[in-house]
Amino acid sequence: MDVKAIREQFPILNQEVNGHPLVYLDSSATSQKPISVIEALDKYYRESNSNVHRGVHTLGNRATDLYEGAREKVRAFIHAKSTAEIIFTRGTTTSINTVAWSYARANLKEGDEIVITPMEHHSNIIPWQQAAKATGATLKYIPLQEDGTISLDDVKEIVTPQTKVVAITHVSNVLGTVNPIKEIAAIAHENGAVIVVDGAQGAPHMEVDVQDLNVDFYAFSGHKMCAPTGIGVLYGKRELLENMEPVEFGGEMIDFVNLYDSTWKELPWKFEGGTPIIAGAIGLGAAIDFLKEVGQDNILEHEKKLAAYAMEKMREIDGITIYGPEERAALVTFNLEEVHPHDTATVLDAEGIAVRAGHHCAQPLMKWLDVTATARASFYLYNTEEDVDRLVQGLLRAKEYFGDVF
Template sequence: MEIAKVRQDFPILFQTVNDEPLIYLDNAATTQKPKQVISAIENYYAHDNANVHRGVHTLSERATKQYEEARETVRAFINAASTKEVLFTRGTTTSLNWVAQGFGDQVVEEGDEIYITALEHHSNLVPWQQLAKRKQARLVYLPLTEEGSVDVTAAQTVISSKGKILAVTQASNVMGTINPIKELAALIHAVGGYIVVDGAQSTPHMTVNVQQLDADFFAFSGHKMSGPTGIGVLYGKEALLEQMTPVEFGGEMIDFVYDETATWAPLPYKFEAGTPNIAGAIGLKAAIDYLNEIGMTEIQEHEHQIMRYLLPKIQEIAGITLFGPTDPEKRTGILTFNIDGVHPHDVATGFDMEGIAIRAGHHCAQPLMRHLDVHATARASFYFYNTQEEAEQFLVSLVKVKEFFTHGLI
């Protein structure tokens, strides 16, 4: 991968912030979009804008073709067995809420157990809290290892015959931890339960094979992988999606509406009520095509190279607490840290004055903050368009920010 050539596809990267060249390290929150994605969306609106599926005129047929081509691209990207298993949603949050309401309400009963972890983004925690309340089920947190991944050995003693749902992130949005999804799937399947995987932070950074993982449901978002905002995917095994009930009703998802009742369209349209985000799906296809051209293996290896460089150097700096695995092969390109005695918001402000965009706060993971015994953390997240030189500048700025807030030195 020629990073200099790749970066030319991202016009947003070539600007200054506070009179410094922009270094964008907030990729775990959202990623930048290449010209190819922007052009695909613009081309749709300029030439093919029409509603999909029901129109017989030329523009509608062209729009429908592109929309369904996007679904096939997603199917191949995650290795789903059929396009019937690929639902377009507004994003990971919507996808997970659909499963909790449309499927969880069906299979969870009073006294059952729902397994989650302290690693979860609130989007993969609050829906299960609400399901547990509705059904008077028990919410159970699976133990974590010292480095912050799910402890499979300990989980074996926790998961019981009462287990119905295991909801877990494949990669932590705070520590970059990569969880053993296939092993966890085997544990919950052994007791007749189902696994729901939050893939928002894994899908952009590594090869995802939902059949190999044996995931029952898998959710991710376009904007985390150089696609547009407002578009996401819910994968579900076909038999489970047939069983699952829609949570939104209206146009497109119906088969026939009678005076007192209605029937639903076949998969996947059964769940896609209303006019979909057509431009978003087309933009997502362009993003996946772009990632495929680079290669997901190359993307993951590039992030590992940056982590191999940064992790040991950060650990040499006094007064820095680093969270997550110290082995670069066991994490994505996320670096979460704190500077002793300095609030993470001040840290992020200091970096911004250096032209470097990082994030600070609880990262929508308050239970994890409590687990780590901190109120907030600072997070720098790298992607395939970030360079070795940017990683080096991050270290230089980290020392400058630390010295400024601890000793008042510039």
């Protein structure tokens, strides 16, 4: 994988921040966009801008072909059976909420169980809290091991025949833990439950085969995988989606509307009320083309090496705490002793290095770690070992500066 050539495809990286060459280490929050995606958006607005599915004129047909073509690219990307199983949404949050509202509230009752983990992003906690409150179901948590992983023995103990939904992240956005989704799905199905996977940190970084994993729902966002903001995907098994009601009502998603009743379009359009996110979907399709050209296996291998290199170098810094397991995705979450993570991030920004600081929308996990916040460096296909070296140098400066202050 020619990282230098890849970096040239991301114009935003060719700039200075605070007098230093930019080192962007916040891709878990949002990734940067390659020229091909930017150009796809520009080309659509210049040549094909129109609404979809409605008109018979040329621009409308062009836009519809591009939009539905992007759906087929997503289907192939995650190895779904049919484009009917690919719902375009605003992002992972909307996708998970759709399942929590449409599937869970229609299928759960008092005495049923929803099983999640403490490592979840708020977007995979709050919808299930609300579903439990609305239905009388019980929310249960799979405990974490000391290193931030989960034990399949614990999964087998927590998931029972009363469990109706297992909701779990593919990859933790804080710990970098990669969960054994295929094995957890099997346990869920043995007990008659469905599994909902938050794939926001999974789909951008590794090959995802929803049929091989045998997941019931898989949600992810475009903006974390080189696509625009505001576009996401909900994959669902067709037999489940067929029996779910839409959560947004209006144009596009209807079949027939009468004065007192209406019927819905077939999948996937019954879940896409209103004018859809046309440009975003087209941009997502272009991003998938880009990622497939680089190769998901190549991206994963590159990121594994970067994460290992980063942990090795960062552990040479006295007073640093790194959270999460040894085997991890391409991120390192950490704290410097006696330095607030926001201060660490501010010093790094002065050096042109962008990292994330805060609770990372994972407050229950912060409580489990016994911290209020952490700093996080996250890597993607355009990052290099030189970026890691700059990070380490910046951390040493932060440690020196705050050591002098205190």
